[in-house]
Amino acid sequence: MSHSAHPAGPSHGHPLPGGEPVVAPPDLTVLNRRIWSANVDRAADGELTVAGLPAGQLAAEHGTPVFVLDSADLRQRARDYVAAFAGGDVFYAGKAFLCTAVARLLAEEGLGIDVCTAGELAIALRAGVDPQRLALHGNNKSVDELRQALAAGAGRIVLDSHLEIERLAELAARLGVRPRVLVRVTVGVEAHTHAFIATAHEDQKFGFSLASGQAAAAVARVLDHPELQLVGLHSHIGSQIFDTGGFEVAAHRVVGLLARIRDSHGIELPEIDLGGGQGIAYVDGDDPQPPARVAARLREIVERECGLAGLAVPRLAVEPGRAIIGPSMLTLYEVGTVKPVELDGGLVRHYVSVDGGMSDNIRTALYDAGYTVVLANRTSEAPPQLSRVVGKHCESGDIVVRDCWLPADVAPGDLLAVAATGAYCYAMASNYNRIPRPPVVAVVDGESEVLLRRETLEQLMANDVGWAVAPAGPEPAPVPGRAG
Ligand SMILES: *Cc1c(COP(=O)(O)O)cnc(C)c1O
Numbered sequence: 001m002s003h004s005a006h007p008a009g010p011s012h013g014h015p016l017p018g019g020e021p022v023v024a025p026p027d028l029t030v031l032n033r034r035i036w037s038a039n040v041d042r043a044a045d046g047e048l049t050v051a052g053l054p055a056g057q058l059a060a061e062h063g064t065p066v067f068v069l070d071s072a073d074l075r076q077r078a079r080d081y082v083a084a085f086a087g088g089d090v091f092y093a094g095k096a097f098l099c100t101a102v103a104r105l106l107a108e109e110g111l112g113i114d115v116c117t118a119g120e121l122a123i124a125l126r127a128g129v130d131p132q133r134l135a136l137h138g139n140n141k142s143v144d145e146l147r148q149a150l151a152a153g154a155g156r157i158v159l160d161s162h163l164e165i166e167r168l169a170e171l172a173a174r175l176g177v178r179p180r181v182l183v184r185v186t187v188g189v190e191a192h193t194h195a196f197i198a199t200a201h202e203d204q205k206f207g208f209s210l211a212s213g214q215a216a217a218a219v220a221r222v223l224d225h226p227e228l229q230l231v232g233l234h235s236h237i238g239s240q241i242f243d244t245g246g247f248e249v250a251a252h253r254v255v256g257l258l259a260r261i262r263d264s265h266g267i268e269l270p271e272i273d274l275g276g277g278q279g280i281a282y283v284d285g286d287d288p289q290p291p292a293r294v295a296a297r298l299r300e301i302v303e304r305e306c307g308l309a310g311l312a313v314p315r316l317a318v319e320p321g322r323a324i325i326g327p328s329m330l331t332l333y334e335v336g337t338v339k340p341v342e343l344d345g346g347l348v349r350h351y352v353s354v355d356g357g358m359s360d361n362i363r364t365a366l367y368d369a370g371y372t373v374v375l376a377n378r379t380s381e382a383p384p385q386l387s388r389v390v391g392k393h394c395e396s397g398d399i400v401v402r403d404c405w406l407p408a409d410v411a412p413g414d415l416l417a418v419a420a421t422g423a424y425c426y427a428m429a430s431n432y433n434r435i436p437r438p439p440v441v442a443v444v445d446g447e448s449e450v451l452l453r454r455e456t457l458e459q460l461m462a463n464d465v466g467w468a469v470a471p472a473g474p475e476p477a478p479v480p481g482r483a484g
Helices: 055-062 071-084 100-108 118-126 143-152 162-175 214-223 245-265 291-309 322-328 363-367 457-461
Strands: 040-042 048-050 066-070 089-093 112-115 134-136 156-159 180-186 189-191 196-198 229-234 271-273 315-318 329-342 348-354 373-375 384-390 399-407 415-418 440-444 447-452
Touching: 048 055, 055 066, 055 329, 055 415, 055 440, 055 447, 066 071, 071 089, 071 100, 071 291, 071 322, 071 440, 089 322, 100 112, 100 118, 112 118, 118 134, 118 143, 134 143, 143 156, 143 162, 156 162, 162 214, 180 214, 180 245, 189 245, 196 245, 214 229, 214 245, 229 245, 245 271, 245 291, 291 315, 322 329, 348 399, 363 399, 373 399, 399 415
Parallel strands: 066 440, 089 112, 089 315, 112 134, 134 156, 156 180, 180 229, 229 271, 271 315, 348 384
Antiparallel strands: 040 048, 066 329, 189 196, 329 348, 329 415, 373 415, 384 399, 440 447
């Protein structure tokens, strides 16, 4: 179990990324309210609770690792988004996390759902989401996926290539339907967490580039197909964005194209969808904008640009994924081992190994994402110890929280809670090292309810059918002493 697939990166020699000074936070029991969901708290004895349920009880009932959903928090986030974009549409990006219970809750709150595969479509339909409130995305939707979406009556299909325009037109003609479509425009905005870069062109797989004229050509092509009902333009600039400036540049450019479409085709498209990407707080210092402020800024710029171009203001849609589900879930892990490792300068880092890792949260390994972790089953008087929370997988890159402070006495059997794991953790979970996926448990008013069961070894084995015919090979060596 000791082989590492990747060499240690340059940052591994530093105690903190970028070699920042090592300053421990003063109080490890304090919960940053921006990061943790609304109903996470500490009981009088210091134990972490979710909607009144102690971490220890959740772990005892459901095992670890376990994703814990603060349902009331999720509902409130959904409401805030719908209220902020009243008069427009909020489509939840199902790829962030999708199961029937969450799809149903969000549909109840008035959100539509973005799906991009037959699997996501099937879950949304099984949940009873009104197909009219579904949007189908993706740069490589299969013919079968397009057909299924049309057959289900999906409310919007977002077109991503010339080939797809032809495919969908042909399918629509054959099925005798006229789907509402949007053209996905690549506006040349590269969004990063704290900043964005506006460029002229984009070298990426999604959408039709605006600057090269591809987007205008795609619009013309769609308009040539009476089987397709073009309702608008779509733009998605990235993920985990705090700076509304990127959305503003995108809105400016999309409205510019709306004006050109009016000029060349004499039509005003009624919708623009500015995509998802609204950021959330993972670590201290992350300061996301509330949805009301994001909505106000977007509306302002769309109204201003439309006013300047003499266009009627289109209906505005957004597609938050992370901002809806991300902060509402945490992951509970049990500590298995703790290993002190001496760093340059005599500093010691505790490697705290938990019973999951990159199979339930790949984001740290994949994006160098930051997370907040706390000791969950108790509080401790022990001094803060520079720590790294790692998983149980056979890779040195199997890191859950790269740099954190935990009490120095964290020991096997302790529980750790990692905040804001609702988006792109379960959704990207794998069976690496043949670990069954953890369950997802919802908590409300002190009661827990399993939404997704823990996978079992039987399920993992179910597809493993072995050889139909024993492969030719040397006879197995005779077992000494065995008769026959
Ligand atoms: C991923 C994605 C989203 C959601 O992104 P978040 O960062 O989770 O908000 C929305 N729209 C499209 C088209 C996407 O690909």
